[in-house]
Amino acid sequence: MMPGPMAEPSLSVVIVAPAGTSSIARTMRHLHEQTARREMEVIVVAPSADVIDAAGLGASVFAAFRVVSVGPITARGAAAAAGMLAARAPIVGLIEDHSFPEAGWAEAIIAAHRGSWAGVGPEVENANPSSTMGWVNFILSYGIFAGPTQPGVRDILPWHNSAYKRAALEPFADRLGALLEWEGLLQDELRARGHTLYLEPGARTHHLNVSGFTSTLGLNVLRGRMLGAQRAVRERWPAWRRLLQAAACPLFPLLQFRQIAPTILHVRIPRALKPGVLTGLCATLCVMAFGEAWGLALGAGGAIAGIEDYEIHRLKHLSRREIRETALNGL
Numbered sequence: 335m336m337p338g339p340m341a342e343p344s345l346s347v348v349i350v351a352p353a354g355t356s357s358i359a360r361t362m363r364h365l366h367e368q369t370a371r372r373e374m375e376v377i378v379v380a381p382s383a384d385v386i387d388a389a390g391l392g393a394s395v396f397a398a399f400r401v402v403s404v405g406p407i408t409a410r411g412a413a414a415a416a417g418m419l420a421a422r423a424p425i426v427g428l429i430e431d432h433s434f435p436e437a438g439w440a441e442a443i444i445a446a447h448r449g450s451w452a453g454v455g456p457e458v459e460n461a462n463p464s465s466t467m468g469w470v471n472f473i474l475s476y477g478i479f480a481g482p483t484q485p486g487v488r489d490i491l492p493w494h495n496s497a498y499k500r501a502a503l504e505p506f507a508d509r510l511g512a513l514l515e516w517e518g519l520l521q522d523e524l525r526a527r528g529h530t531l532y533l534e535p536g537a538r539t540h541h542l543n544v545s546g547f548t549s550t551l552g553l554n555v556l557r558g559r560m561l562g563a564q565r566a567v568r569e570r571w572p573a574w575r576r577l578l579q580a581a582a583c584p585l586f587p588l589l590q591f592r593q594i595a596p597t598i599l600h601v602r603i604p605r606a607l608k609p610g611v612l613t614g615l616c617a618t619l620c621v622m623a624f625g626e627a628w629g630l631a632l633g634a635g636g637a638i639a640g641i642e643d644y645e646i647h648r649l650k651h652l653s654r655r656e657i658r659e660t661a662l663n664g665l
Contacts, residue, residue: 343375343397344444346421349429350414351378352407352646354385357431364434366392370441379417381406410645411515427497432542432648442536443497452502452529455491456537457481466610468545469603470618476541477597488533493517515638549651551621556640558625563634580630586623
């Protein structure tokens with residue numbers, strides 16, 4: 335039986351491909367399996383169209399498939415913004431090259447967007463569940479979105495893996511790239527304009543986390559620096575207050591551990607890994623506290639640029655075991 339005509343896209347899915355076809359092949363296989371693939375426009379943002387093998391990625395199964403060429407990709411936010419601004423569907427979603435959505439993800443996103451929400455985010459699971467440091471980074475970044483969750487309004491949605499109404503993004507068109515570098519800023523501005531954000535558990539993706547030990551420490555120093563700098567700006571603290579807050583950094587790990595304790599109890603960490611995960615969390619919170627003190631005292635500096643390397647080149651920041659397994663499996 336011949337397939338029927340393609341529907342007009344209901345959802346544009348933007349994926350950034352800094353290294354061409356190979357960097358997005360695994361995620362594209364998951365998009366290829368979407369139950370709503372014939373309602374999807376897939377937009378691949380790449381250095382050039384020449385590095386994308388559309389046929390090899392199964393482009394023909396989607397309602398539309400396009401490549402947006404932006405030259406060398408050094409900033410994920412700017413690249414993602416280029417794709418989002420080129421989208422044609424009324425809903426524009428982001429998916430990372432290290433995020434692997436389940437087959438019902440797109441269908442659930444589309445259905446949830448029939449509500450008034452400006453943004454809809456998925457439930458997130460850990461894509462490297464046998465890695466101790468993978469669990470550490472998952473808990474710190476996405477643990478609050480781990481299943482089972484309840485659908486409902488949230489103040490924050492999973493960064494780089496959520497979908498927005500295109501109309502809600504239009505007022506930010508000229509600075510969308512900057513807002514997407516630290517996506518919480520975009521979500522804060524949407525809420526400030528009276529929009530609501532919604533978590534939809536029926537949309538579920540599996541996120542591959544940094545799992546190398548030294549990479550974990552480096553990433554979280556930078557995250558801490560961003561958090562400290564943003565806190566100082568948000569509170570409009572003078573220099574003396576910034577330094578006073580920075581001096582209290584030995585207390586930060588205790589406060590942060592208290593905040594994430596419910597998440598630790600909620601996520602399904604394998605029993606054998608729990609001691610290592612808890613130890614890793616303690617060490618990581620300490621380096622994050624150092625980073626936060628750094629950001630409070632001296633500002634963000636090049637923290638976002640540093641974080642970009644961990645996002646754009648995720649595979650090199652896996653543990654040695656996972657890098658070997660990835661190479662063997664051709665992922």
